[in-house]
Amino acid sequence: MKSGLGKEPLRRFRRHEHLALGGEAQDRVYRLDEGWACRYTLLPDGRRQITALYLPGDVCEPQWVISSKAELSIVALTDVIATEIPLGSIRNASDEGVSELIDALMTNFNRQSDWIVSLGRRSANGRITALFAEIYSRLQQNGRVRQPCTIPLTQQDIADVVGLTPVHVNRVVSELRRQGLVQFSGKTIIVPRPDEIDRQQDGMGLAG
Amino acid sequence: MKSGLGKEPLRRFRRHEHLALGGEAQDRVYRLDEGWACRYTLLPDGRRQITALYLPGDVCEPQWVISSKAELSIVALTDVIATEIPLGSIRNASDEGVSELIDALMTNFNRQSDWIVSLGRRSANGRITALFAEIYSRLQQNGRVRQPCTIPLTQQDIADVVGLTPVHVNRVVSELRRQGLVQFSGKTIIVPRPDEIDRQQDGMGLAG
DNA sequence: CGGTTTGTTGAGGGCCATCAAGTTGAGTGG
DNA sequence: CCACTCAACTTGATGGCCCTCAACAAACCG
Numbered sequence: 001m002k003s004g005l006g007k008e009p010l011r012r013f014r015r016h017e018h019l020a021l022g023g024e025a026q027d028r029v030y031r032l033d034e035g036w037a038c039r040y041t042l043l044p045d046g047r048r049q050i051t052a053l054y055l056p057g058d059v060c061e062p063q064w065v066i067s068s069k070a071e072l073s074i075v076a077l078t079d080v081i082a083t084e085i086p087l088g089s090i091r092n093a094s095d096e097g098v099s100e101l102i103d104a105l106m107t108n109f110n111r112q113s114d115w116i117v118s119l120g121r122r123s124a125n126g127r128i129t130a131l132f133a134e135i136y137s138r139l140q141q142n143g144r145v146r147q148p149c150t151i152p153l154t155q156q157d158i159a160d161v162v163g164l165t166p167v168h169v170n171r172v173v174s175e176l177r178r179q180g181l182v183q184f185s186g187k188t189i190i191v192p193r194p195d196e197i198d199r200q201q202d203g204m205g206l207a208g
Numbered sequence: 209m210k211s212g213l214g215k216e217p218l219r220r221f222r223r224h225e226h227l228a229l230g231g232e233a234q235d236r237v238y239r240l241d242e243g244w245a246c247r248y249t250l251l252p253d254g255r256r257q258i259t260a261l262y263l264p265g266d267v268c269e270p271q272w273v274i275s276s277k278a279e280l281s282i283v284a285l286t287d288v289i290a291t292e293i294p295l296g297s298i299r300n301a302s303d304e305g306v307s308e309l310i311d312a313l314m315t316n317f318n319r320q321s322d323w324i325v326s327l328g329r330r331s332a333n334g335r336i337t338a339l340f341a342e343i344y345s346r347l348q349q350n351g352r353v354r355q356p357c358t359i360p361l362t363q364q365d366i367a368d369v370v371g372l373t374p375v376h377v378n379r380v381v382s383e384l385r386r387q388g389l390v391q392f393s394g395k396t397i398i399v400p401r402p403d404e405i406d407r408q409q410d411g412m413g414l415a416g
Numbered sequence: 417c418g419g420t421t422t423g424t425t426g427a428g429g430g431c432c433a434t435c436a437a438g439t440t441g442a443g444t445g446g
Numbered sequence: 447c448c449a450c451t452c453a454a455c456t457t458g459a460t461g462g463c464c465c466t467c468a469a470c471a472a473a474c475c476g
Contacts, residue, residue: 419475421472424472428466429466430466443451
């Protein structure tokens, strides 16, 4: 384990390492400097549903400022470098730190509402293209867009976000590649023209 | 419950009347004294996805305290009687009013995460029984359970919550009735033994 | 009492899950 | 440098859940 002596607030997590466990008290939040993480729920039969994605530049999780408790577990989807922000350091400090986190909390809240719409009413194709478009948009807002937009998620990870099986995710993503809407670099997915992906998601029919 | 009777204005909404429109500024929240409401999104083709249910006793919507703006529209699902709570009256008042709303906000946040799990990983049967169990549990917490628990939603409303078609909701609900898990009084659904419904939802397979 | 909303039921089909084999590639140790 | 291992990706066959279309019944309402 890394024990940053001195005042170094950086924390490293390996892929599959937990940033928080469901039920745990939290006295800090993390700002992801590099790497991706997610909040998830496990079902009794072992299947997983991811309920929030955390991208480079995101704060994880803003609501800990209010509740000081992790309702669900958070796990690293890639190797992660994060800045630890103790809650005590911002509760009494300027309002700016808090209001930035409150803004992030509301953004996450609204994003969850949007995702309910996708899961409830969009087909596999619509959910996956909507996810890619959302990822690009968020990376752009965080100032983390490289040329072009790369997505370091496994197809299993994607399946657990969009509520599908990895097999079907593979078929949909393969079709997107055939159409030139995404490319592959090894196993990582690249979205060359995010605006075209974005146009894809409108008019996608009912799932099922 | 709030005991300061009399001075706060009561508002009435008819079924299908809007409590708020998406994008509108909000300078108040509502406490539903009677009736049900929901937050929803319309898709370009006219389909609807409900992203939050508001039951008697609920506050609608707590996040307006923070953002003073309705992101999405709110509509009455039944006739509604609501108490109007001006935001100005609680921002400067005791912290209790605010913290009660913040609690409600976090509850809604966590409920949305749970609902993402249902939509992503549960079958039609699991989603509907989970909805009924959630409704009973929330009514109980609000002190609004009559004997027995009645649900004044149309099957179309239920479909728009659980992300299915009304036709299929009808089939699932009819099967639940055949099993004695729900009863009908005219068109309103009654859940006689909510604990049994609750047991139903575990182990429901993948949707699709 | 005519129109509208809501519920009900059947037939057929499509989307996606499931099952089952592979193939590929990265990491490891000999 | 090459077996070995394991995770991740790929592909085909089959089937079930749920959508779609359609028609009708029942309840509600002005």
